[in-house]
Amino acid sequence: MSFFDCLQDAIDEGSADKERGKLAQRLWRDLADKYERQGHPRHVAEGLAAEDVKAALRKEAGNKRHVYTATMAARRRAEAIVAQSDQIGTIATDALEFAANSPNRAASVIGQQRAIVRAWHSRLAGLLKDHHRDLLGRTRNPAQLRNVVRELHGESTGDLASIAIANSVRQAFEDLRLMFNEAGGLIGKLENWGLPHTHNQRAIRKAGYDAWTAAARGRIAWDKMEDRLTGRPLAEPGAMPPIEVQDAILREVYDNLAFGKQASEAVYGRSDGESLALRRSHERTLPFRSADDWIEYNKRFGTGDPFATIISHVHKMARDIAMIREFGPNPALGMDYRAQLAVGRAREMGDVQLARRIEGNAAHAKRMMVILNGSLVPAGPWQEAVASFMSTTRHVLTAAFLDRAVISAFSDTNSMRMAAASIGMNPGNVLTRHVKLMADGMSREEALRAGWIADTLADPGLALARFQSEVPPAELAERLSSGVLRIQGLSGWTDYARIAFQMEMSGHFASQAGRKLADVDEPLRGLLRDKGITESEWAAFTDPATLFTASNGATFASPIYWREATDMSRAEADDLFLRLQSIVEEQTEFAVPTNSTWARAFVEGGMPPGSIGYELAKSGLMFKSFTMTFTVNQYRRIMSLPTWPSRASYAANMAAGATIMGAIALQITDLVSGRDPSDMTTPEFWATAALKGGAFGLLGDVAGSAERPFGGLPAYAAGPVLSAGQDAWGLIFGNALNLATGKETHFAKDAVRALDRYAPGFDLPVLGEALDRMFSDQLLLLLDPDAADAVARAAKRKKRDFWLPGEITPSRLPDFFKAVGG
Template sequence: MAFRDCLISAVDQGALSREEAAELQARFDEQFAQARLSLGDDAAAAAAKDALAAELRYEAAETRRRVLLQDGARARNAEYLQGYRDAKGRPDIFSAALNLLEHYGYAGTSSVAGRAKAITSLAHGAMADVLSTFRRDFATGARRNRPMVDDVVRGLFGEETTPEAKALSGAIGETFELLRQRFNAAGGAIGKLEKWGLPQGHDAAALLQAGREPWKDFVRPLLDRERMRDPLSGGTMTEARLEASLDHVFDTITTDGWAHRAPTMQARGRGSLASQRADHRFLVFKDADAWLSYDREFGHGDPIRSVFEHVNGMSADIATMEILGPNPGAMVEWMKQVVTAEAAKAVAGKPSLYNAGAKTAEGIAEKLNYLGYRIDSVYQYVRGRQVVSSAVAAGFGDVRNVLTSAVLGSASITAAATDPFIDAAARFLSGLPMGGALGAVLHTGRRGTREEAVRSGILLDDFVHIMQDEARWAGTLGGREWSRWLADRTVTWSGLAPMTQARKHVFAREFEATLADQAGRRFDELPRPLRDTMAGYGIDATDWDVMRSVEMHRPKPGSAGFLRPIDVAGLADAPALPKVQQLLGIDATDQALARDQAAAGARRVAEKYLEMILGQTERAVPEGTVRAKSVVGGAAPRGTAAGELLQGVLQFKTFSLSFTTLQLEAIMREVGVSKPRGAAYAGGLALGLTIAGALAIQLKAIANGKDPQPMDDPRFWIQALGTGGGFGIMGDYMFADVNRLGQSLGEQIAGPTIGAGSDALKLTIGNAQELVQGKPTHAGREVVGAIGRYTPVLSSLWPIRAAYRRVFLDQLQYLLDPEASKNFSEQQSRLRRETGQEMFWEPGDLAPRRGPRLERALHR
């Protein structure tokens, strides 16, 4: 009986639905079409049936395994959602659902975002020499030791190479294999390929630009046909099958797979996460040179980027599947419905796990649709939002990058003043020693100290944001390479990026040192703040016993020890293995199985430890939490005008949102423990940040050629509170109608992207209207102002911005603005009127007339 007739009979008997039969027929037709290239019709039909039967048997086994994993994840998450209690002991299923996606303590469990960072950190720690060798140059941002990259690729392909490159490729290969095994254990199905090399990225635009036949002509001689397997017969690829397969690959890459999808009445999503990396890695290159040649022409052109994109992406996928199951999208949908159903019970007056607080039934009912939306928006940000149009996303990203370069060049001054106080608050919450942070920051700038931190499993930002899509205080950037370089170099040259990384390393190393000092104590003997912090990330007494069984790391003989996460992860390879097995309750009858279980258990404890360190580091050095970012952008995809404008609204506000939400959470928790303790924490933080804000204002004034502001004016201290409290740019509006970018409060709230667009309209259409109406345009002055506001690097980098304005912009204004002298005089009068300041480097002067009068800070 023909295959089609079999399907018709199965539908008539009710064994299959029409949709299922159509799907099977489409898969058979694809197999048959491929087989006909080398076989006759009858043989092709038989081969297609056999191949489809084998696929279905494999899929059935995998489906059963994934169903069990998914059910296990749902049971664990249901137990957590039902058992979570807030600081006052009340059930709060909505907060519990968000905790599973992201949290920074007080949750008692791991989150997807936190575990992803922890897995990434351990992977990076195992490749510390790779990070050190290929770190970026401070001045240019270029990757160091670039010639060695090709040698490392050769090592990954199993070819002869230098000893140094072989060691680096060995570390990369071992990390790849560990991640592959763990991905499969979580529900994936990636086969092991000998001499696989590394992932091959494809630039769809480059393929389309080259064209199908030129691409095939280019890639064909680079492939190893002897190692490529025919997916139908399992044998060597014939010429005809290779040609058809290359057509299939080209269409798949350039259409994101849509060229081979049959339309159905069901929505097309990406499906189960477990199956998204289960490809056959079909293109097998002859050798490293072939891979490199293809990568330069149709890939990223940066093998190190390919390495870390793979590591970071696999880590995120593993964390997502381990917590949410092989099909995390389905789990998120289940959580949304569970939370909404519990909220609906509260509306109906029934017992509920939803924390209504002071809201009435009407207020809860109003939020029913919002709850699921909020959970979904956080999940979209955790996983990375869909990009609808890469061209639109890149264009808006370029604008954000240029604005970042034009604005954030002095943010390091504020960070230098405020970070020690924020750091001290985080130490207080975490139970760490309060002193020595500033000196340690200076010390950690040394290369040796930085490498020690990375080797212990602490993230190095350069290799987390391998595409440089994030910058502190700027949020998500995106954009093309040239604009990302501008933004990245500005925050680096200003000192913001190095300072941020240094503070992270200091805080993390302080955690390791503190726990090493406490290793002699049982869990219930630890100081309460430290014990509560550990419990907030799911670390219990058993985990602590495993952690403290490690031999402390001492960089120098006789030095203070560090309890490093990477050493905890490696306990199964140490003499402590029997003790770890006993602590974890592992049956040692089967030694090989017990060792594997102990290794997985030790690694899991290490990841909890790292999740705690990295989570508390976000409190010490705020950059931007997913929850804060998703408040504005929601689930809006990237690459749409609306989504990108929303992203622009968020630019420069990420720090403020994250800082505020984390501190409010901490204050509520501290008040729950003790009202006096909570009040002392909140008051001490506000006082410290106000002093820091005052210092930042004065330092920026001097950097801009102004005398310090008189501090006997109450308005100054209000501005200092706004600046030090995380509002940064918002502090500019305390006493002026416009901010330092020349934009109104409304324009700044709308975001710098919209503000820049408004400025462009004023400069063009606005001046044209004034010209038609016979009004003075001041076009020359406005052109100079726009150049001063939006010139990357020069207009914001604090060591040179004053000189750039006085030596170049002011002289340009003399040429373009007939009333330049009058305008300069008005600037000084306005400054004197609003803040009581004078300029020691006056507008229009090529050099300062005097130094800053520091005594002006004491009185007017």
């Protein structure tokens, strides 16, 4: 009796589901025919097909059971959260991004993602220290990095340093896989599979299917790929599957890449609407036969070097783990279910306005999820080209206009002070720690030993993200913008500010060690309660054996250090670590604001990059990301306070501190611009200082728009891209039109001014003024015969300038008495 007949008997007897039985029969017939075409005798082909069908059914049943269990757990969790929360109006967005006024909620997606990323950066400290990018954006020690790639592919190099880094990467990837699976995902284990691959969609599309297939086919380790039906390898070790199997897979992978279906990932066997858990199980990183095969393919069809590939994989897995933990195997459906529950509760309360608010909040959360998933992509080749060009333009303008951003970043000291005080920490300790980290290499080594890694070692664009978030630009532009921010010290300032706050918060945790949870000081006890920390969990976290002890004897209860020191089971430790580190990450974001997904979704509105609306919005948003994030964070912090008097007191304290920091920033700006300090005895100075320091958040930024280098409220709203376009038009076409009509041209003067205004790094602190006087002014005097008179008139007007226009050296020292009206 054939396998087909056995199935038919089971269907007839009622012992097998009819629909599944018929599907298995069709699958068996198709597989038997395939094996027969490959040269197997019919009876052998039918036997192989039967084994495959049985394996496929077992795999399907196991996968479904695993995903179903995770889905039901997510549903029960959602029901409990909605039932307990007293902030259901914003329940969808609060689940994605932390907010100070959303109690009775576990860690947010972004909080968990950042916690995982920070922990895994710590595990990859050797890689980050040895291979992070230099000031020119180049990966350090590329030769050793190639050895790391070889070790990851199972090729022995004998390089002990590379072996150690490869082992840390391999273990980090494995732990991420296990964490993803425990949350409800499905990723099988592969030995020495190497590295994932980020494909260059444009290069693949340009090459075409035939050329791409010819380059990829022989490099793929087919024996490391699993048949999606059975879970078995597609080929024996070292062999290749039948050509028809290869062609079917390669065609599907190519179509996914070339036609934009999850264009950065090669996917084999995905269906629309599939859960994140199943999608990850079907992903194919196209495992390569050797490190050289990976490297050669990457040169032609890749978008990142090995260092960027490793870091990108960690960040993507962290995002997916956080999503699936929060919402279940299908995050979009899980978030929608939570919103439906909240709407149902509002209806039971008879509150129509609340129900409508929840629906609007859920719609906004969907836009946020699109941004977090990276699925906001251009709709076609034309939009892709426009998006890349505009992103590149904005990066160049960032390098030109934000070359003094570190001065504005001094306002972080005020937000750090306020964030520390709001959770019961000593603000002075945080600021002192920040100064020590900036100035003392030994302090930085101590932080590294405890697991605190500078974020920009892994992601040099993090400092830039404080001011704008972009689709990928041309590589040179990205290097230029991040390089300018690092040269002026903004990256280091941001890194050490965040590390300082986290270290002091860990010290604050340690100061409460040995106490019962009920005896922990407020408001820390409230933060722990909101994350569901139990008495036994608090005792485990503050166990003296798991505290980090510094060289001076100080102790720190760091979730990152604790995760590696605890003997708690891995799954329990991961869960507790994520909740604890999320507290730290959330409070750090209030202290040193970086980027708000809520604000981005509000401005970008889910429009695809490259579209007119998106590009206009991104231009208008330029340099406002920090201000928007700061405004959103402070509003949430203020509204979380219990009474209006306490809210007013906090707002006044924050505004006063911001005004003082704005005053300091104004005076520093004057000095590095070659001017005497401003008179601090006038009301106008303090009004400007309040705007400069962010005392009024976004409103103050708008009110002070006339002070921008591209000045005026309309120009502020439109952003610098349109202003730059207008200047470029005047420089090229305006002067050409004047030349054609016999009018006087000002090309030399306009060109020098454009160079001075738009050249990246030409306005760096101290260096910028020297370039203006020693290069730009001298070039203008050389090229424009009328410039001498204009420079002389400007020098007479600028009586506060101690470094006058046209002068190669300063004419005098700054007059500091001007600051007090002298």
